[in-house]
Amino acid sequence: MTKILRPVGNLERYYITRQNVNFYNNILFSIRYQWDELYKLNPIIDPITNNIINEAKEFILQILYPSLKKLILKQPSLSISLKDTRSPQPLFILLSQIDLSNLIKFVVISNDEKDLVNAFEQEHDIALDQDDETKPLWRMTIGIATNSDGNTQTRPDYDLCVMFCWHHCIGDGKSAYAIHNTFIESVNSTLQEKNNSFIEPINPFSKYIISIPDTHQICEPLEKRINVKPTIPHLLKEAFIELLLPSILKKSLLPNYWAGDTHSKDLLDYHTKVLLYSLEKDEFENLILITRQNQTTIQAVLHTAILFSSSHYLNNSNKSIRITSPFTLRPYATPPISSDDMGNYVTEFLFDYKVPVNRSNFDNIYFWELCRQYKSQLENDIPSSIQHVGMLDYLSKDNKSWEDFFKQKMIGLPMGRGYSFELSNWGKYYNENTNTCNWKIIDMFISQSAQVVGAAINVNSISYSNKLNISITYQKGAISNEKVKEFSNGIIKCLKLISNKNINLVEE
Numbered sequence: 001m002t003k004i005l006r007p008v009g010n011l012e013r014y015y016i017t018r019q020n021v022n023f024y025n026n027i028l029f030s031i032r033y034q035w036d037e038l039y040k041l042n043p044i045i046d047p048i049t050n051n052i053i054n055e056a057k058e059f060i061l062q063i064l065y066p067s068l069k070k071l072i073l074k075q076p077s078l079s080i081s082l083k084d085t086r087s088p089q090p091l092f093i094l095l096s097q098i099d100l101s102n103l104i105k106f107v108v109i110s111n112d113e114k115d116l117v118n119a120f121e122q123e124h125d126i127a128l129d130q131d132d133e134t135k136p137l138w139r140m141t142i143g144i145a146t147n148s149d150g151n152t153q154t155r156p157d158y159d160l161c162v163m164f165c166w167h168h169c170i171g172d173g174k175s176a177y178a179i180h181n182t183f184i185e186s187v188n189s190t191l192q193e194k195n196n197s198f199i200e201p202i203n204p205f206s207k208y209i210i211s212i213p214d215t216h217q218i219c220e221p222l223e224k225r226i227n228v229k230p231t232i233p234h235l236l237k238e239a240f241i242e243l244l245l246p247s248i249l250k251k252s253l254l255p256n257y258w259a260g261d262t263h264s265k266d267l268l269d270y271h272t273k274v275l276l277y278s279l280e281k282d283e284f285e286n287l288i289l290i291t292r293q294n295q296t297t298i299q300a301v302l303h304t305a306i307l308f309s310s311s312h313y314l315n316n317s318n319k320s321i322r323i324t325s326p327f328t329l330r331p332y333a334t335p336p337i338s339s340d341d342m343g344n345y346v347t348e349f350l351f352d353y354k355v356p357v358n359r360s361n362f363d364n365i366y367f368w369e370l371c372r373q374y375k376s377q378l379e380n381d382i383p384s385s386i387q388h389v390g391m392l393d394y395l396s397k398d399n400k401s402w403e404d405f406f407k408q409k410m411i412g413l414p415m416g417r418g419y420s421f422e423l424s425n426w427g428k429y430y431n432e433n434t435n436t437c438n439w440k441i442i443d444m445f446i447s448q449s450a451q452v453v454g455a456a457i458n459v460n461s462i463s464y465s466n467k468l469n470i471s472i473t474y475q476k477g478a479i480s481n482e483k484v485k486e487f488s489n490g491i492i493k494c495l496k497l498i499s500n501k502n503i504n505l506v507e508e
Helices: 010-020 054-074 114-125 175-195 232-244 247-253 281-293 298-313 364-380 382-394 399-412 481-499
Strands: 003-007 027-035 080-083 091-094 097-099 104-110 138-146 160-166 209-211 272-279 320-328 346-354 419-429 439-448 455-464 467-475
Touching: 010 382, 010 399, 027 114, 027 175, 054 104, 054 138, 054 175, 104 114, 114 138, 114 160, 114 272, 114 439, 160 175, 175 419, 175 439, 232 382, 272 281, 272 439, 272 481, 281 298, 281 467, 281 481, 298 320, 298 364, 298 419, 298 455, 298 481, 346 364, 346 382, 364 382, 419 439, 439 455, 439 467, 455 481, 467 481
Parallel strands: 104 138, 320 419, 419 455
Antiparallel strands: 003 091, 027 160, 027 439, 080 091, 097 209, 138 160, 272 467, 320 346, 455 467
16 A cells, blocks of 8 residues: 655656656665675685675675665655656555665675766666556665675775666655765664574565554755745746747747767667766865865766866867756755755756867966856856746646756757766765764765756766765767877876866866
8 A cells, every 4th residue: 555645846747758758767875894704604606607605795785774764764756656646646655664675785896986977777778667656766786895806815995886777756866865974873883783683684685574554754855945936027938938039030040059979859768878987085175175275065066177187188169068067956945954854945057158269278276267157157047047947837838848847958948968078976974973983985986877858968076085986977879988098098197287277277
């Protein structure tokens, strides 16, 4: 039996419809740990089959199953599903029980990152079934690390990689903090119980069903917690552009921005490509220091590094660059929305940039000017950005109107895409309880699936313990893999040059 919790909100429906038309799949949050007790089980991998031995799975599940049960009981959004996703009013429903054995899979991950990239791509390519009313809208992959050279005597950089994957309708990127903070607290509690011999044996081949209290409630939607209602001038402006202007004039108002090399309508297969990069601790600490000295933010630095790299490695036609940056609305609620709450509380900020004809002008001084310009414009545009998400309330409630809202982007936008890039910077992850009970965080990545009519390339970043990790995702075929690698390497090159106070960002 399921229980109806509430109708989905406008932003939640936005993400549901985007999956209905096969334009987006999911968010992924990956954390790599060292776990001494697990490492002491070595060998964990069968050297002949390269499969994880059953004893290791049992050992992990003995901690994981009870911990996930506690997590779900503390985060009700992990116990819900959807009903009537293509109706005028989709609903969130509460599951009565969840079989955790159906939500977890194990993979072997070598130390050279290739297997991790493959795991990310596979997760992004498999949509969570939003029409299955018997399963929650998340899953987990457990990666067991091994040395790429097969050496079992040397310990890999990490022992365990936990990959949470969830549907965007139940949580934004900031929800990763809520999920992981609660998860690690639950793991700590379970490990303490294990130390006190309170843990029951686990059969890795059996079901593990947990019951969900029918008193579970989820957070209210964005429009119930934040005033996103557009002002009359904002509403009239948007209505004039959308309803009264001819299509040819609408297009003329858009900047001629770069949006990939292949039109979205010409890509028949949906496959997310992933690249992973890091800025190590010493370089990132230098970058933080220099950023503060220049009175700007890491977000602005990342944004300007994207402009720098794209103008040299992707955009050779002097087109504009259009970058969207999701930013959280949690602080603008009354009271502010806690980072411990799952939900969708974001809007977007647009920045259009005209690439200078003389690209050699992209020196250190100009770089910091662009950073300050971005920071200033973001602060000034917050009211209109909040009203922008409120415009969803003026879409017709029927499903066709919502699907057409996405499909028309493929026709009316440059290369069928709304942006050149999306920068999703989740900032610094910090929790004082992360490293108790023998699970030590090494690092973390956050990623999202490709956007068919959104950005041509997604740049996702998060830092932990003063190490910056970046994932680059894009739809296969939208841009050549070689060009994306050059662009991605260009971002890292730019960040390293800035961290070393390099005056000239352009090679002679």
